[in-house]
Amino acid sequence: MERPIRVLVAKPGLDGHDRGAKVIARALRDAGMEVIYTGLRQTAEQIVNAAIQEDVDCVALSILSGAHNTLLPKVVELLRGEGADDILVIGGGVIPGEDIPFLKEKGIKEIFTPGTPTQVTIDFIRGNVNR
Template identity: 80%
Template structure:
């Protein structure tokens, strides 16, 4: 039996705009993935701890408050500290394009801005998984 792709979708920070997070969660489910949705107001520590217990392949982070430069890199850093660097991390939300190089340098694999088709995110996940499915 082939392993299912498991994805954690979380909203770090305090903003409550979860439309995008919910739409992507649904699209990933409809693409056959198992999505663990942890909802609003998650600290990087909570996110990483959940990702490890859930043994996910991917973490998707959504933020619209502008705190991304602070919170996204923290998630990657904590993953490394826990020896879970084979988790793929991507981000989405209101993120200025000029911040993307910085975020990528901190280990965020990709940042999907407003208007990104969900199909693009799905393809990205399938193409960039860091551990094999069987």
């Protein structure tokens, strides 16, 4: 069945820089996806509640504050608690290379660092959503 992929684009934590999140949101829109954009300074709980209610295929988290090792695994953990671990979780932002293996081990499927062409992210989402 032809249907748009639904993606929640969220910014966990306290940094106020949403240009990257907006660029990604726009790129996913232009790729034919339905993007639910929630705005700045979201808690992991808010993100997970929104992901459940919106029945998204993917949660894309943009983070520039440095708190990624805490906040990103928290989102995965809470989704698991809701029985929603079939939702693909990806991350993007200023994330040091040495942190990426830890994040992947915690269930974040891919991390996109600055300079990644948006098409790479689009293709990854299309290839990895679970429905």
